[in-house]
Amino acid sequence: EIVLTQSPATLSLSPGERATLSCGASQSVSSSYLAWYQQKPGLAPRLLIYDASSRATGIPDRFSGSGSGSGTDFTLTISRLEPEDFAVYYCQQYGSSPPVTFGQGTRLEIK
């Protein structure tokens, strides 16, 4: 099973700043099959990025995803934080399954 480790656990930033969230995999994720989700309290997760760098439908271009050539290090970048971006973010790998696995989440909070 691939273990995903997200860092930092909590990120405190101000609106307008740039956010960089990391997701490390215990082994290479096949075909960069990695996704990012945003979850707000009481709501279901929302897909932001799939296949490491493809934005989901309707997601603003301030959200971007990237991955290293090794297939073990992935990054979600929010270029300029809006008030509605403060939430919990999860990465998910689906390249080595079963099972699909999720990271433990990064809480992005307002500084």
Place this chain on the structure above:
Amino acid sequence: QVQLVQSGAEVKKPGSSVKVSCKASGGTFSNYAISWVRQAPGQGLEWMGRIIPILGIANYAQNFQDRVTITADKSTSTAFMELSSLRSEDTAVYYCARDPRIYDYSYSDPWGQGTLVTVSS
């Protein structure tokens, strides 16, 4: 666009079973898979398994292999997740979600609204 609507909250006794439904509307049910993911209070996301309705094939996470059954009724575009031998640690919100890729494992989009299952004596 596809929307997933789940059944309502449940309260169950330890040792019993729960069956949660997930009805899809807008879009062809057979063109995708349905995954089930749970989230314990204040915790992260845990994938339980998925079904490909057009094939009737389900795959499960090892953690749930012995206790979960995922089925689908193509005629009503509804998927079901049944979890047996419930214990207090199974108290969680259970989500269904659409997987656009059938022949590979997939990301999930969209998700149902979630169903809270509370296990308490």
